Amino acid sequence: DVKVTQSSRYLVKRTGEKVFLECVQDMDHENMFWYRQDPGLGLRLIYFSYDVKMKEKGDIPEGYSVSREKKERFSLILESASTNQTSMYLCASSLAYRARNTEAFFGQGTRLTVV
Amino acid sequence: EDQVTQSPEALRLQEGESSSLNCSYTVSGLRGLFWYRQDPGKGPEFLFTLYSAGEEKEKERLKATLTKKESFLHITAPKPEDSATYLCAVQGGSEKLVFGKGTKLTVNP
Numbered sequence: 001d002v003k004v005t006q007s008s009r010y011l012v013k014r015t016g017e018k019v020f021l022e023c024v025q026d027m028d029h030e031n032m033f034w035y036r037q038d039p040g041l042g043l044r045l046i047y048f049s050y051d052v053k054m055k056e057k058g059d060i061p062e063g064y065s066v067s068r069e070k071k072e073r074f075s076l077i078l079e080s081a082s083t084n085q086t087s088m089y090l091c092a093s094s095l096a097y098r099a100r101n102t103e104a105f106f107g108q109g110t111r112l113t114v115v
Numbered sequence: 116e117d118q119v120t121q122s123p124e125a126l127r128l129q130e131g132e133s134s135s136l137n138c139s140y141t142v143s144g145l146r147g148l149f150w151y152r153q154d155p156g157k158g159p160e161f162l163f164t165l166y167s168a169g170e171e172k173e174k175e176r177l178k179a180t181l182t183k184k185e186s187f188l189h190i191t192a193p194k195p196e197d198s199a200t201y202l203c204a205v206q207g208g209s210e211k212l213v214f215g216k217g218t219k220l221t222v223n224p
Contacts (some may be wrong), residue, residue: 032209033211042202042215043159043214045211050210058211090158103149104161105140108158111156
């Protein structure tokens with residue numbers, strides 16, 4: 001079974017803190033994604049990475065950065081946390097576009113609260 | 116721009132009452148259409164991939180179908196444990212998946 005593991009289920013951080021969310025996948029997938037999910041807005045793509053050290057902005061990258069130093073690990077960084085970044089954060093991974101089966105597999109999510 | 120619209124937003128069924136969820140999409144060059152199930156507080160769980168119009172896939176009480184403009188998730192004789200939010204996503208000409216906002220299904224015993 002594909003496994004995508006996020007480092008925390010719940011986090012509470014203070015406004016202005018630098019926050020790191022970690023994600024690890026064990027299926028040798030090329031692609032990794034970070035989404036946030038908010039009621040009424042659905043899943044919105046923050047950043048994705050299609051290879052080590054490669055990244056592309058998604059639909060809502062402002063206030064976030066990412067790091068992918070190893071193929072299995074993708075980190076989301078909130079440079080200076082704000083209350084409007086309180087959300088459910090979801091990491092996913094998938095095979096590259098050229099593959100036949102490109103479905104994404106998700107981690108269990110991190111519920112982040114910024115106070 | 117790729118877009119996905121799911122309807123209805125919420126659906127309440129009695130146990131055993133079959134129904135369908137709709138996913139309408141616009142995408143340039145469909146690579147795949149994906150269905151996911153999401154339980155409260157958890158990440159989406161992959162259900163199906165459909166690649167071309169006319170394709171169908173089944174899993175237990177669920178059956179997904181695909182046309183050139185929409186996909187349906189048919190639920191036959193649902194049980195309370197089928198209660199969840201069902202998400203639809205499409206992949207077009209890039210690595211990204213574009214998601215709809217989901218249909219929240221509640222099945223009452």
